[in-house]
Structure formats: structure tokens, C-alpha cells
């Protein structure tokens with residue numbers, strides 16, 4: 001069996017974007033695996049990004065994203081706490097980039 005097809009069939013679930021908190025269909029979300037090895041799924045829980053956030057994070061400026069997610073406690077603190085913290089960190093990074101120009 002091709003397990004990638006099995007993965008794509010698993011669409012009857014909503015997931016929460018870890019960056020903006022939007023609830024999106026799992027089929028519309030992008031898996032975010034902070035360990036960078038999405039095919040080794042044993043014992044791992046995945047986090048998800050909605051498409052706009054995925055695009056922003058991955059194609060505009062990925063630098064520092066993983067640090068920010070870690071620093072904000074992705075997967076270890078409550079969703080509200082994480083989103084608040086992530087938002088602050090992201091704003092700081094935004095500020096830093098703007099100042100550097």
C-alpha cells in the first residue's frame with residue numbers, strides 16, 4: 001500500500017494552524033514537522049499550518065521560524081499561550097527586519 005495515498009485520504013478532520021489559530025480542513029493544511037522528518041511518524045504528533053501561513057513562513061522568510069516556534073513553546077503550552085507568545089516573537093522579528101533595511 002502506498003502510505004502517501006492513505007495520508008491524503010485522511011481528510012475527515014479539522015486541524016488548527018499553529019501560526020494564526022485558524023481551523024482548517026486537514027486536507028487544506030500543511031503538515032509542519034519541527035523534526036524535519038515527516039515520514040517517520042511513529043509516536044509523533046504533527047502540527048499544521050494553513051496555506052497562507054505556510055506560504056508566508058516558507059517562501060518569504062523562513063529564517064528564525066523554527067526558533068520562534070520553539071521559543072513560543074509550540075506543542076508544549078496551551079494554544080492561547082502559544083499564539084500570544086508566537087505573535088510577539090513574530091512582531092519582534094518583523095521589527096528587526098524592518099530596522100535592518
Ligand SMILES: [Zn+2]
Nearest residue numbers: 017020050053
Ligand atoms: Zn495560519
